Amino acid sequence: MSLSDKDKSAVKALWSKINKSADVIGDDAVSRMIVVYPQTKTYFAHWPDLTPGSIHIKAHGKKVMGGIALAVSKIDDLKAGLSDLSEQHAFKLRVDPANFKILNHCIMVVISSMFPKDFTPEAHVSLDKFLSAVALALAEKYR
Amino acid sequence: MVEWTDFERDTIKDIFSRIKYDVVGPAAFARCLVVYPWTQRYFGGFGNLDNAAAIKGNPMVSKHGTTIIQGLDRAVKNMDDIENTYTELSVLHSEKLHVDPDNFKLLADCLTIVVAAQLGKEFTGEVQAAFQKFLAVVVSSLGRQYH
Numbered sequence: 549m550s551l552s553d554k555d556k557s558a559v560k561a562l563w564s565k566i567n568k569s570a571d572v573i574g575d576d577a578v579s580r581m582i583v584v585y586p587q588t589k590t591y592f593a594h595w596p597d598l599t600p601g602s603i604h605i606k607a608h609g610k611k612v613m614g615g616i617a618l619a620v621s622k623i624d625d626l627k628a629g630l631s632d633l634s635e636q637h638a639f640k641l642r643v644d645p646a647n648f649k650i651l652n653h654c655i656m657v658v659i660s661s662m663f664p665k666d667f668t669p670e671a672h673v674s675l676d677k678f679l680s681a682v683a684l685a686l687a688e689k690y691r
Numbered sequence: 692m693v694e695w696t697d698f699e700r701d702t703i704k705d706i707f708s709r710i711k712y713d714v715v716g717p718a719a720f721a722r723c724l725v726v727y728p729w730t731q732r733y734f735g736g737f738g739n740l741d742n743a744a745a746i747k748g749n750p751m752v753s754k755h756g757t758t759i760i761q762g763l764d765r766a767v768k769n770m771d772d773i774e775n776t777y778t779e780l781s782v783l784h785s786e787k788l789h790v791d792p793d794n795f796k797l798l799a800d801c802l803t804i805v806v807a808a809q810l811g812k813e814f815t816g817e818v819q820a821a822f823q824k825f826l827a828v829v830v831s832s833l834g835r836q837y838h
Contacts, residue, residue, distance in 0.1 A: 583816035584823060598815060653800065656818060657807045664808035669725035670743045672804065676726055 556623050558674035560572055563620045565666050566659060570617065574609025575601065577654040585650050591643060606677070619682045626685035630666065638689040645690065648683035655679065693828050695770060702821040707767045710809055716760030717753040721746050721800040727797045758797070766829050779837035793835035799826040801819055831835045 551559075566573065579600030581588050595604040615633055637643055645655025656675060660667045667675075695703075724731055724742045737752060739745040746752055762780060769776040784790045803823060807814045 573763065580816040580819060584820040651749045657803060657814070661807040661811050661814050664811070667804070668743075669722040669747070672722060673726040 549680070551623065551674075551677055551681060553626045555674040555677050557619060558671055559678045562659075562663075562666060562671045562675060563617075566663055567617065568599035569662060570613040571606070571610050573655065573658050574611075576609070577651065578609040578612065578663075578668075580658065581651055581654045584654065588647055589649060591641075593608075609613065616655075616682070619678075619685070621689050623678070625640045626681050627688055630682065630685040631688070634686050634689040638691075643686040645683065648686060652676075652679040652683060656684050692771070693773070699821040699824060700770060701826050702818050703767060703770065705817070706806060706810070706822060707764065712760045713753075715805055715809065716758070717756030717801070719757035719805045720759055721749075721752050721797065722801040722805060723798045724752065726801060727794075730794055730797060733794075735794050743824040755796060763829065765798070766825070766832075768790065770825075773828050774835060775831070778836060781833050784795070784833055785837040792830075792837060795830040795833050799823075799830055802826065 566625070575617075582598060582605070583600060589598060592604070592608075595602070597604055618633075619626060619630060619648060646668070656667075656679070659675070660672075661673075706817050724734070724740060731740050734740065734751075734755075737755075738749060740749065740752075765775045765776055784792075803819065803826070806822065807819070810818070
């Protein structure tokens with residue numbers, strides 16, 4: 549299920565509409581993930597404040613969306629473009645890759661709630677494929 | 692038996708009282724056929740499903756979307772016994788329709804996305820958690836009679 553030219557255009561078009569709200573999207577997506585999938589809290593036991601909207605969650609949401617922005621810019625070669633991030637996730641963070649799917653779902657729910665007219669089924673399928681490809685690239689160095 | 696908090700019960704009833712069944716059902720089902728095109732395998736008799744525009748405009752897709760959400764309505768009205776409420780539906784999907792139960796989760800995800808679009812800011816994390824818990828029970832009940 550590799551990204552077609554149509555998918556890449558759709559992702560870039562959607563990103564251009566939503567990227568000004570990247571920080572808000574990231575904050576909401578991470579907050580939501582912790583509430584809807586409480587098992588994900590296990591990765592953030594070192595944060596003193598896990599309530600939605602906390603400064604730790606805000607900062608982390610910003611970091612995640614920065615990674616997404618990087619991925620959009622490297623959409624033609626995600627494996628190479630996200631290589632450093634993959635090393636970090638594989639050897640330092642060691643996040644179980646199943647969680648990438650969970651966070652991707654939360655990101656898409658937030659985008660749908662904030663940009664209902666733009667997140668058409670056509671945009672959705674391309675973004676879903678893109679985020680799945682990002683997850684794969686992030687897991688590249690795991691084993 | 693599933694335990695529901697008052698918040699979860701109220702949230703589910705509230706969502707289903709607010710959404711338009713003949714809008715949300717068709718939108719979620721059409722989205723599923725577009726985002727996960729392999730699900731089209733069960734709808735060979737539905738005519739033109741060639742592209743997103745055809746799918747969205749297809750009257751059989753709309754009708755079936757409404758049928759699906761009316762089925763969900765039965766679960767909303769029987770939240771304390773969704774499993775037994777869905778016994779016949781589960782047998783139908785397994786024995787007659789031969790639907791891979793993994794597909795139920797895909798449709799549930801599309802429904803979540805569509806309801807998020809409808810409710811906007813009000814689709815908070817807590818509301819999403821309740822809605823997804825409800826859908827997980829529905830999905831599990833639909834798969835229960837498979838063997």
